[in-house]
Amino acid sequence: MNARRPFRRKGEETRRAALIEAALACIAEGGPQAATVRAIALRAGVTQGLIRHYFATKEDLIAAAHDHLMTGLTEASAASLGALPADPRARLEGFVANAVSPPVVDPRAMALWAASMQLVARDPAMREVHERTYRAFRDQLEALIADALQTTGRPADPATTRRLAIAGNALLDGLWLEASALPEQLPPEEARAIAIDAFESLLGLELKE
Amino acid sequence: MNARRPFRRKGEETRRAALIEAALACIAEGGPQAATVRAIALRAGVTQGLIRHYFATKEDLIAAAHDHLMTGLTEASAASLGALPADPRARLEGFVANAVSPPVVDPRAMALWAASMQLVARDPAMREVHERTYRAFRDQLEALIADALQTTGRPADPATTRRLAIAGNALLDGLWLEASALPEQLPPEEARAIAIDAFESLLGLELKE
DNA sequence: CGCGTAATTATGCAAGTGTATAATTTCGGC
DNA sequence: GCCGAAATTATACACTTGCATAATTACGCG
Numbered sequence: 001m002n003a004r005r006p007f008r009r010k011g012e013e014t015r016r017a018a019l020i021e022a023a024l025a026c027i028a029e030g031g032p033q034a035a036t037v038r039a040i041a042l043r044a045g046v047t048q049g050l051i052r053h054y055f056a057t058k059e060d061l062i063a064a065a066h067d068h069l070m071t072g073l074t075e076a077s078a079a080s081l082g083a084l085p086a087d088p089r090a091r092l093e094g095f096v097a098n099a100v101s102p103p104v105v106d107p108r109a110m111a112l113w114a115a116s117m118q119l120v121a122r123d124p125a126m127r128e129v130h131e132r133t134y135r136a137f138r139d140q141l142e143a144l145i146a147d148a149l150q151t152t153g154r155p156a157d158p159a160t161t162r163r164l165a166i167a168g169n170a171l172l173d174g175l176w177l178e179a180s181a182l183p184e185q186l187p188p189e190e191a192r193a194i195a196i197d198a199f200e201s202l203l204g205l206e207l208k209e
Numbered sequence: 210m211n212a213r214r215p216f217r218r219k220g221e222e223t224r225r226a227a228l229i230e231a232a233l234a235c236i237a238e239g240g241p242q243a244a245t246v247r248a249i250a251l252r253a254g255v256t257q258g259l260i261r262h263y264f265a266t267k268e269d270l271i272a273a274a275h276d277h278l279m280t281g282l283t284e285a286s287a288a289s290l291g292a293l294p295a296d297p298r299a300r301l302e303g304f305v306a307n308a309v310s311p312p313v314v315d316p317r318a319m320a321l322w323a324a325s326m327q328l329v330a331r332d333p334a335m336r337e338v339h340e341r342t343y344r345a346f347r348d349q350l351e352a353l354i355a356d357a358l359q360t361t362g363r364p365a366d367p368a369t370t371r372r373l374a375i376a377g378n379a380l381l382d383g384l385w386l387e388a389s390a391l392p393e394q395l396p397p398e399e400a401r402a403i404a405i406d407a408f409e410s411l412l413g414l415e416l417k418e
Numbered sequence: 419c420g421c422g423t424a425a426t427t428a429t430g431c432a433a434g435t436g437t438a439t440a441a442t443t444t445c446g447g448c
Numbered sequence: 449g450c451c452g453a454a455a456t457t458a459t460a461c462a463c464t465t466g467c468a469t470a471a472t473t474a475c476g477c478g
Contacts, residue, residue, distance in 0.1 A: 004426095217444075245435065
């Protein structure tokens with residue numbers, strides 16, 4: 001008779017991370033309907049009971065995965081900030097370019113994003129995550145815009161800056177989407193040039209040296 | 210004993226249309242996983258066996274529904290042009306305002322769009338449909354932009370116009386998304402004002418009277 | 419070394435899934 | 449009016465799903 005499957009204990013954080021990663025992989029490959037507890041567990045190298053042990057319900061796991069995905073995308077942009085130059089205009093230019101270039105632009109990320117987007121419309125928990133991560137990204141952009149405008153000697157008032165951030169964020173979202181969905185139609189280099197030109201027009205200042 | 214449910218025969222086209230409409234309604238409300246054969250049949254006012262009678266498989270029905278949805282969206286966009294004023298700048302302003310206002314901004318439409326978007330990443334046929342409809346919308350916008358720039362006396366060259374259309378399209382997509390996903394965070398009136406201001410900056414001309 | 423506890427696996431279950439097939443009803447043509 | 453074919457309903461089935469619970473195992477701590 002077959003022996004019971006051997007296993008090794010790993011910390012809660014390790015297992016949660018593995019389950020989240022597996023869930024994202026399943027969704028990316030086959031959509032939400034492919035992310036069954038059994039498929040996720042198999043991919044994470046555990047049995048399905050463990051999911052229940054770390055997440056009260058499957059919905060909780062999906063929500064955590066969504067959070068992880070969005071936070072990761074936002075942080076990918078934020079992390080690039082450290083590598084950017086100190087000059088406010090150059091910083092903004094670099095931030096904008098990153099947002100519409102790989103690895104932020106990525107078909108897999110877009111498939112995942114679309115999957116979660118469709119849950120946002122009806123699941124309050126997803127909605128909350130989306131709202132929070134969206135705000136985090138926009139706030140970063142808003143701060144960069146404020147700094148860049150400061151260099152002109154004619155800074156905009158807070159309300160105007162906020163509206164510029166909303167428009168700029170929408171522009172980046174749209175370009176990111178298109179570049180991810182149809183990469184051959186909108187190559188990264190062109191997306192980058194369009195994004196920077198548009199930001200220059202929106203803010204009324206030069207970004208590139 | 211209960212009598213068997215009475216029914217009346219309707220043509221094949223009528224029933225297929227009803228089933229497609231019901232499938233879209235189910236997906237919009239509860240996502241693809243809510244579009245079960247029983248739920249669709251109930252909504253269409255028939256019993257589940259009939260689905261199998263008109264569609265070889267459930268996937269066939271979903272594919273037909275997607276086709277119907279995308280075709281409808283494209284046609285709706287084209288139809289709205291007819292109701293706009295003749296003046297090029299006013300036309301562009303109206304087009305932009307429509308794109309970020311109800312009924313175009315609509316949680317149901319966004320849920321359906323997200324559902325199909327996620328298929329685009331995997332299914333080449335869906336990809337082709339997305340590409341075609343995206344191009345159709347952007348071409349409309351590009352023509353409007355070209356006309357509006359013409360009124361300034363300094364029309365832009367084709368390459369520049371194309372880039373402006375890509376940027377404008379991305380901006381509208383992003384605002385549409387945000388207004389649909391989080392209506393209370395970005396009310397229609399504000400989305401409209403931001404979109405028009407941004408277009409004025411992008412094109413360097415006045416749109417509102 | 420042994421022991422207890424938490425981690426992990428194994429099993430079971432009720433509900434829901436898509437699909438196949440049989441049983442009935444409608445309705446146009448004769 | 450009635451008959452046959454097509455439309456529609458009803459039922460059954462095998463499978464999957466998420467979740468609950470019991471059984472077992474790993475591993476830190478004395």
